[in-house]
Amino acid sequence: MATQAPGRWQAIAQTKQQAIIDLIPEKWRISTPLPAPAELRDCTGDYIQQYLTPREVEITEADAVSITQQTTTGAWTSVEVTEAFCHRAAVAHQMVNCLHEIFFDEALAAAKALDAYFVTHGKPLGPLHGLPVSLKDQFHIKGVETTMGYVGWIGTFEGKKNDPRARTFESELVKELRGLGAVLFCKTSVPATLMAGETANNIIGYTSNPKNRHLSSGGSSGGEGALIALRGSPAGFGTDIGGSIRVPASFNGIFGLRPSGGRLPYEGVANSMDGQNTILSVVGPMATTARSLKLLFKSILEQDPWNHDPLVHEIPWRSSVESKFLSIVNESPPSLTFAFLHHDGVGRPDPPVSRAVRSIEEMLRRQGHQVSKYLLFDIYATPCWMNVDVKKIIDWCPPSHNIAHAIAKEAFHMDGGEDVLNDLALSGEPQLPQCFVVKAAHMTALQISDLNIRKRLYQKAYLDYWNSTSELTRSGRPVDALICPTAPHAAVIPGCFRHVGYTSFVNVLDLTSAVFPVTHADKDSDLLTPTASAGNLNNQHENMTLDSDYNASIYDGAPVGLQLIGRRLEEEKVLCLTEYVSRLWNELP
């Protein structure tokens, strides 16, 4: 693979960048540039609405469940819904740079066919009939390309020239979405390499946060996060190997689900470091409400993905588990047990994040549920993994998250960066600073085996710890869910993402985790107190900047989401409890 001549990649990238803009119909172009972030921090809500008709606002601010209630009954046509979202997505892209591929014409044609289907058959094609769904630019869709942010992938199939699959091959999830009646209309931005907590690449540039344009939309599913936050899409799918669904969900104030491996099909999806199977990337939904996550997740399972993806387990949607927890959440007195991890011992959360955790904990305690501060007093008597006053800052006392953090780091660097460096070399483009992959030696087979064993032992130790909590709960069940930060900061200042451990431990353990929005950084409430700035408990851990660069004024308005974590393959429970906790939170006076 010859490297392109210097200067050449910039031209290719610029042509592609312009081609994306050119696909936006003239009528949807924003003629005047947006004010600078200092003048216009938040471009969601009122601001973006000015470009839309009231009817378009009505449609695009409905969630996926409401939309399908209308489209599957014929109350709204697919064409009208699709057009509204295409319009809003086009505006969103011009504001925050969140799209890689636009195919509104194909979307409108598909919508027309769905409307015709409804007329002919008097019923919808499937549960997602007429629902626009956006996809992260790793999914292959007929008619458009997949660059995954690499200049060298433009005009190829995953970097391979003259491959007949280019613009023709479709990922399994895409086929299933079509079978369910969903309308695909755009693909969203990712950081080249995918290994970053922010979204930037040499093709489209930087994807900003729509709630606070000073900040990042997160990564690697940052385009999905920003687009959905702007209501340019009601729901979409991202992927997550270290936090790539959850970080952008949290940073954009939306919901996201990281299922355990083997529930949703990854078959035929482009990826970085494909074949690394110590920690598998997974596909998961992102949306504006918890119930929309459930709609998407459950609908895909209705397509029996295990018959088409050899890595998916045959576990259909388990209504019995959902019913069990629907009944438990309504029990009186309340009987749920929530554990809280306020601090993972590596990266201290910034004030808005700590406030979010404390607020949810306080709410659930007042509601009468058992929360871990009281739950785990017995464990406080035993040696804990950190030499700190656990009563003050730690409630959940599992095997050290330092171990998980180290395992994830090794797994992500297994091939010494060779895969991503090869893909960058295809065009000669430089690596962006946000990518955390560094060049190193390949691990050998025996080193990889050793890593796999350490990972399994850690999983076992964490599982045993979680089981042990049943001795301390009123319900007799082990802790129902763990609630913790998604990152040590709210939506982050570009270049300042400092610790991925709050999400990556979930990937190491292969747990189920849903992110729900909680609050926004507030420059008046969230001040860095002397205590809070005392630094990190373990700042020798690695050469990552662990000291907070929290700045109350810049962060003001940045969304903060939290994770609600269940055990492996507990998606039904996690979705049910996330909807419950989020509803309680929104109903608070």
Added chain:
Amino acid sequence: MATQAPGRWQAIAQTKQQAIIDLIPEKWRISTPLPAPAELRDCTGDYIQQYLTPREVEITEADAVSITQQTTTGAWTSVEVTEAFCHRAAVAHQMVNCLHEIFFDEALAAAKALDAYFVTHGKPLGPLHGLPVSLKDQFHIKGVETTMGYVGWIGTFEGKKNDPRARTFESELVKELRGLGAVLFCKTSVPATLMAGETANNIIGYTSNPKNRHLSSGGSSGGEGALIALRGSPAGFGTDIGGSIRVPASFNGIFGLRPSGGRLPYEGVANSMDGQNTILSVVGPMATTARSLKLLFKSILEQDPWNHDPLVHEIPWRSSVESKFLSIVNESPPSLTFAFLHHDGVGRPDPPVSRAVRSIEEMLRRQGHQVSKYLLFDIYATPCWMNVDVKKIIDWCPPSHNIAHAIAKEAFHMDGGEDVLNDLALSGEPQLPQCFVVKAAHMTALQISDLNIRKRLYQKAYLDYWNSTSELTRSGRPVDALICPTAPHAAVIPGCFRHVGYTSFVNVLDLTSAVFPVTHADKDSDLLTPTASAGNLNNQHENMTLDSDYNASIYDGAPVGLQLIGRRLEEEKVLCLTEYVSRLWNELP
């Protein structure tokens, strides 16, 4: 780890070998040595019965289901049943060398406690109350050691000296068996390294086949196979990474199940090349009847192994699948579809094996089920993977098994043999010729990723092929099960195991496969005809001896079992259909 001085390992091995014999009570010793195999080929049945009382014969020749019907209702005491099996196992070991660990005293104490439990509570402890269960010597059991056939592991924990887990740690499956009321009484022989289709090691020597003492008991769960064939145990557990449950099941004329990964717990089990996670070894039951496999498999699932093994999926026994197939097998006209793989294109089956496949195919066709010779005619029109007359020898025309064979070989040699060579070096003992691991360079991370991708693509292609058969079946379902050889030969002449591909493709694909006994080699019927000896279709494939050394007279009496294979995680269906096919076969006039 310093290598032992020459001569030292022999003394350690001999002491251990004698220690095993010494644990057999004097009253159960066989005073005169067995006649040579030339005089006494088969030591099962009548021959071993001479050492037992009629009551002991009655108990030990009952299958696990019948035994638990007696022990869970109090009709038979656990002590009587345990004592009968301990006696028979002791005799079996003296005949074929099949035990590594004997702990009859502990077993009898456990049986006594179970009897007391029954008296006190008026009910059994669990569904396996009072059932003796043998385990391959990879499972850790309190009070005894795990050598796994390595001299260097004697007196250690998995080769580690002074490790507090030695003789105290228990594997997860062991704990679950105790919870179900099973009585553990012995651990069975394995080949050192586990990577062999025969069972031999430098501690106990060679485990012979009880049906034909000239031959091998198979491997690596060869001790289980031989012991169960002699009815020295009603049921046990082996492990399978390339055929290690199925080969000994086939060679010993018993039943064995290789479940897909993630159903039964491997947690805390010793292994070779642990941490290699391209092809995971799995745990599975072996027994004298198909229904006994189901009893063991289903009982373990009742212990919720997913709560204790982080790699087990939460998939309880699915009665609905079982009921569906119980009803399908009774449909009239018969509606099942069976595909047959007579030859995998690599290693030509010997006459007894071909006869077994043809016999089952003929029986199912006569029964009115659809079988693949007629099923797949449409596919014959398309280019097949081998340039041969498929109508004559191939009925199932999947992606080439050569690919699977190569993938398995690479996976098993990922670390260049380092793990097993290190374990052999602990004592300085030599590698036995049956082990197929050879010293080579480690694969690098990128090579391993590439292998993982090829494996996934092969799995996907095979799945798509299997799905495609639904267009050709009367039922509209894809082929219900594939039936094929377990090895190209019946129980094999020592040193002559020549092709593991009939079992290892199942591991590459992670399918569910059950072995059922079909026939025995017959020196008069199973002659090597000129056509049959024409060699292999692809004898350049590798340096393994693929030419048959079939010898009708030596093989006479050797058991032949076949595999009944379902898709990934289809254990309920596979167990149901195996019981059905096996019953039909046994009821044939």
